[in-house]
Amino acid sequence: MAARRVLKYAILGLLRKDDKSGYDITSDFKQAIGQFWSAKHSQIYTELKKLLEEELISSYIELSGEKLEKKMYTLTEKGKEDLHTWLLTQDDHLETEKDVFALRLYFLKDIPSADLLALFENQLNLRTNKLNMLKEQYAYHFGEENRPVDLDADDLGHYFVLTKAISREENYIFWLMESMDIIRQRQYGE
Amino acid sequence: MAARRVLKYAILGLLRKDDKSGYDITSDFKQAIGQFWSAKHSQIYTELKKLLEEELISSYIELSGEKLEKKMYTLTEKGKEDLHTWLLTQDDHLETEKDVFALRLYFLKDIPSADLLALFENQLNLRTNKLNMLKEQYAYHFGEENRPVDLDADDLGHYFVLTKAISREENYIFWLMESMDIIRQRQYGE
DNA sequence: GTTAAACATGTAAACAATGACATGTTTAAT
DNA sequence: ATTAAACATGTCATTGTTTACATGTTTAAC
Incomplete structure (x- = not known):
């Protein structure tokens, strides 16, 4: 199934308003949007790494307590543009909704x-x-x-x-x- | 996505009434049942090969015209049993219906x-x-x-x-x- | 103070699925 | 006779996804 790199855009989209950690994104997929797309944390961390390499997002460390490091991600300008283009893309066919x-x-x-x-x-x-x-x-x-x-x-x-x-x-x-x-x-x- | 070996059971299921070729199965996924599960021919031929190895199906050649060989597949007893067990299995959770x-x-x-x-x-x-x-x-x-x-x-x-x-x-x-x-x-x- | 749940991040192997490559036959229309 | 569409089968590289492995911290309850 899986049209081309949907997870990529799902993640970019989730970062559109606020910076988030991989864990935050994993949690989002357990909320409302998880009704229409989801992924396991293993796939999310891997995709985030790839998006960093592609410079569509950047990251910084935020401390939660004394030791726990949260890696926060932000959309770059390039990432915003890429997301924007995708948002306006019209589907040309419907995929099988597996059941x-x-x-x-x-x-x-x-x-x-x-x-x-x-x-x-x-x-x-x-x-x-x-x-x-x-x-x-x-x-x-x-x-x-x-x-x-x-x-x-x-x-x-x-x-x-x-x-x-x-x-x-x-x-x-x-x-x-x-x-x-x-x-x-x-x-x-x- | 893809829960455990659904294609396997989709194929076994499609063979429940009549023998079919890989091409027939590919065609079936373009009809009604294609609304709820589908696969490309590349995946279907690969899965058929695997099911043969597992002895859940057997095959024979049918000639279509003079040269064209259709490879027909039949459910074995083992295949019927496996399918039957699967048909009675209750899902314990709902998967994300991606959209x-x-x-x-x-x-x-x-x-x-x-x-x-x-x-x-x-x-x-x-x-x-x-x-x-x-x-x-x-x-x-x-x-x-x-x-x-x-x-x-x-x-x-x-x-x-x-x-x-x-x-x-x-x-x-x-x-x-x-x-x-x-x-x-x-x-x-x- | 202990403990369980939630928070937090990653890697690796295996499995599922697609798209491209590759080839050939039969049927129906022109 | 030619040609296009449908019939027919396969492999391979890449991408997408899950499951299991692996580790550690913080918070809230008891």
Whole structure:
């Protein structure tokens, strides 16, 4: 999968507002943006090293306590330009959005109805938990009264991504429940 | 990304009903199931070789015309068992569903409104085309009168996967249009 | 004071995936 | 007869990603 050097731009993008450490970037991928891109710390540290060599970022040391050295990264001018160009790039095709549950389901002819429903239940559980987490995040950041038209430009990206993730999960859950109904009806008809 | 050897099981799964060649499998990934998993022919031929070594599949030659040799693959008993076990496996977590458009959008603070709308238009176009293709596929295979309860078990997987893909795209398009409205309203308020 | 969780940074081996290279046949249209 | 598209199979170099290895500090709870 993986279009060309997406992690590179994900990192440059995360550095657009504030300087961050590798650990900070790793943490960001566990928040909202992690719904749409993520990477392990091993890959992040390696990519940061590469970006330094390419002079798209620079680094300095910040002390956290007495001994713990945090290596902070800043976007260079070159890095800002590169990021800006990428942000304006239009995709010319859509990549496969891989989904192992759907793949498995395609082969369902060989799965007994009861096991099939167990698979659906499990997926429904995972998705419901995820949706709840996302809704909590939404409530925490945007509350109920906040209308997107009045939002600060800084928060708009976060707003879009969170609403996208929520909408994706709601849609997934809706389809899961619809499909379970069909399976149950077929089971009854047997 | 890629959870553990998903391509392996995708291939075993595609061989569950009929023998297929590497080319056939490559073609399948351009159809419905390609919405949820896909691979290039280079990876497929390599994986087939590996599966042969592991004795999960066996192969024979079929002539197509006078000279063209098609290498056909069949699931072995061992392969069937392995596939069956995998089909019943419950996921214990959800992987990041990577989406470069959403990632880009997260950094939208640095994109002028007009450019942003152009990015959205482009995405809307790509998604609308895809949705139309999926709907054509649906109409072709299931028509209008076909109720899922009455479907042959053989076709049910296909039905679920197609409706899933359609629902995903419709949801994506809906969110795109909603977001574009918000951007236009904010633009007006400037 | 101990301990566990979170903070913090890196490397290396193995595995997954793409793009380019490489070659040849069959079918359908003109 | 020619030609283009589809059929058909493979390898190799590079890039992307994960898992495991490896080490140490700080903070908050008990």
